[in-house]
Amino acid sequence: MKTVFYIVRKEFKQIFRNRGMLPIIFVMPMIQLLVLSNAATYEIKNITLGVVDHDRTSTSRALVNHFAASSYFKLQPHFEATNAAQTAMQEGNVSVVLEIPRNFERAIGKEQQAALGVTIDAIDGAAAGVEQVYITQIIQRFDRDLQRNTPWKLSTLKPVETIETIPLFWYNETLNYKTFMVPGILVLLVTMIGLFLSGMNIVREKELGTLEQINVTPIKKSQFIVGKLFPFWILGLVVLSIGLIIARWVFQVPILGSLLTLYLFTTIYLLVVLGIGLLISNFTETQQQAMFIAWFFAVVFILMSGLFTPIESMPQWAQYLTYLNPVKYFVEVMRMVLLKGASMVDILPQLGKTFAYAVVVNGLATWSYRKTQ
Amino acid sequence: MQNNWDIQVRQISKSYQKVKALEGISFEVASGELFGLIGPDGAGKTTLFRILTTLLLADQGEASVQGNDVVAHYKTIRRSVGYMPGRFSLYHDLTVEENLRFFATIFGTTIEENYHLIKDIYAQIEPFKKRRAGNLSGGMKQKLALSCALIHKPKVLFLDEPTTGVDPVSRKEFWEMLKKLQEKGITILVSTPYMDEAALCDRIALIQGGKILSIDTPKAIQSQFPRKLYALSAHNRYLLLEALKSYENTKSAFPFGAFVHYSDQKDSADLDVLKTYLESKGLQDIHIVETVPSIEDTFMELVP
Numbered sequence: 001m002k003t004v005f006y007i008v009r010k011e012f013k014q015i016f017r018n019r020g021m022l023p024i025i026f027v028m029p030m031i032q033l034l035v036l037s038n039a040a041t042y043e044i045k046n047i048t049l050g051v052v053d054h055d056r057t058s059t060s061r062a063l064v065n066h067f068a069a070s071s072y073f074k075l076q077p078h079f080e081a082t083n084a085a086q087t088a089m090q091e092g093n094v095s096v097v098l099e100i101p102r103n104f105e106r107a108i109g110k111e112q113q114a115a116l117g118v119t120i121d122a123i124d125g126a127a128a129g130v131e132q133v134y135i136t137q138i139i140q141r142f143d144r145d146l147q148r149n150t151p152w153k154l155s156t157l158k159p160v161e162t163i164e165t166i167p168l169f170w171y172n173e174t175l176n177y178k179t180f181m182v183p184g185i186l187v188l189l190v191t192m193i194g195l196f197l198s199g200m201n202i203v204r205e206k207e208l209g210t211l212e213q214i215n216v217t218p219i220k221k222s223q224f225i226v227g228k229l230f231p232f233w234i235l236g237l238v239v240l241s242i243g244l245i246i247a248r249w250v251f252q253v254p255i256l257g258s259l260l261t262l263y264l265f266t267t268i269y270l271l272v273v274l275g276i277g278l279l280i281s282n283f284t285e286t287q288q289q290a291m292f293i294a295w296f297f298a299v300v301f302i303l304m305s306g307l308f309t310p311i312e313s314m315p316q317w318a319q320y321l322t323y324l325n326p327v328k329y330f331v332e333v334m335r336m337v338l339l340k341g342a343s344m345v346d347i348l349p350q351l352g353k354t355f356a357y358a359v360v361v362n363g364l365a366t367w368s369y370r371k372t373q
Numbered sequence: 374m375q376n377n378w379d380i381q382v383r384q385i386s387k388s389y390q391k392v393k394a395l396e397g398i399s400f401e402v403a404s405g406e407l408f409g410l411i412g413p414d415g416a417g418k419t420t421l422f423r424i425l426t427t428l429l430l431a432d433q434g435e436a437s438v439q440g441n442d443v444v445a446h447y448k449t450i451r452r453s454v455g456y457m458p459g460r461f462s463l464y465h466d467l468t469v470e471e472n473l474r475f476f477a478t479i480f481g482t483t484i485e486e487n488y489h490l491i492k493d494i495y496a497q498i499e500p501f502k503k504r505r506a507g508n509l510s511g512g513m514k515q516k517l518a519l520s521c522a523l524i525h526k527p528k529v530l531f532l533d534e535p536t537t538g539v540d541p542v543s544r545k546e547f548w549e550m551l552k553k554l555q556e557k558g559i560t561i562l563v564s565t566p567y568m569d570e571a572a573l574c575d576r577i578a579l580i581q582g583g584k585i586l587s588i589d590t591p592k593a594i595q596s597q598f599p600r601k602l603y604a605l606s607a608h609n610r611y612l613l614l615e616a617l618k619s620y621e622n623t624k625s626a627f628p629f630g631a632f633v634h635y636s637d638q639k640d641s642a643d644l645d646v647l648k649t650y651l652e653s654k655g656l657q658d659i660h661i662v663e664t665v666p667s668i669e670d671t672f673m674e675l676v677p
Contacts, residue, residue, distance in 0.1 A: 213458065217480060
């Protein structure tokens, strides 16, 4: 026990002396949280819209005005011909082109229906999808207004049956994406700190040759591992605390659940992350190697965690893979506890799986850490 | 089991993939002895050290330190030996004092308790004890490493090339320190590529290509040289060496300091004939004197 204490003390001394590392541990997470939370948004604003109006009637102008009134679209000067609009899109000057055909107004008046040409720049598929939804919404609204303004058609011909849906967004009423993203990004930061620092740390001793010196001492491998990882376990919790403070006071993220529950889960979750870091350092010889492998795992874990893309929309086999992803459970728990006020009982499934994960990973890591070759 | 050997090595072999690092090495080191492993880089010295300090498992053979098998009783060995690896391997970002204190505490002792053992060495770097180890000079690093290897009062000390890359004055000082440690009853196994340091050991083993060429006292090793040896000099050492290599009576010729060491196929050479031959090759200022063979000469002779 005493030996572990000496190693921990030595480790903290080294961490606080490392001028390059210290800012990475404490300042970078804060900056990332502040910047990423504002940047990682699903909302798209200022979509550049180009219009080719072949009709030039009051109806076509009304349609264009609907777009202009929306805060999502930024109207560009009208194009005279389809070709000009296409060129503009090719050059990246507009991302959406709305083409109103000749006889648009007449077609609506006569046949009650008309076609519109909409071209969306789909270089960024996700953005194109969102833009399409906005466009559909605006055209539907235009359609409704049109019917309201021409009641004679409605009454004489056929009653229009419309079903209006009024969505209610539970746990995040205003659909504020920051409320949703900040807890997720917090998970990302705790994970990266734990994974990278622990992964690089033991390899560093290998590189410097100090591991060899340590190995010729009576230190037991369990003492050494605990002594090495404990400081990063503490640091992980410190980063979580800083992050929670920022989330609460800067982003006004609600913290409905108990912090105790969250910290308890995080302590176990950190064991998993540190165990993976240790495992990486056991199979690498240099810090560069460790860094690359840690990055590989971090990227896969984060992209498959449901943080940026919902797991439900992944193909079935990928969904099965996410069961092996500890980050997924932490993202779930973080959001459940903060936004839903989930209690210990609610997160029991995630807690159990994470605990099992911790046992397996650390078992493997301790087993593969060899003092003698 | 009580015996006089502190280190016993029997038929140790170790290969890295296809490279044979050690082939059937056997030797013993007596208690309180200063034993030198002398050989060039790549001879297998470090591999042997790593096996004896329980860092590496041998493919074949057995070895023991103070009667403890390096495999079965590695824990006992780790508690009772001091190891100074060839590369400086202390914490660069800890100070001199912190390094020493750390290694003392993990062995369950304190600097104060064993200060007498390291006093002579540590006193020289103590003025810099608040300095980080990474900022020390080569000689000071080496003294710190030795202090750290000694702080738990080991009975056997393993020093892997402790003087490589150290200036001549510090090297001399270092060997004086080793002699003092030996007087305190510590058994020392030291390796070095410098033949001149070999003479300071009680016994030495010449090692080359993973095999031991000879084990004996430095004096006895020197006397193993079978013929008379001559030191030659001329106005151009390179031409002299070339000329000697193409001389029909040459047994061996290699550069040694400012001279070329030469031995004849006959037990003693006909110096007049040799001089005439060299003059015919255009060499001037030719000096030929008989010289006492050094360990390096013997080593060169023994290398197959």
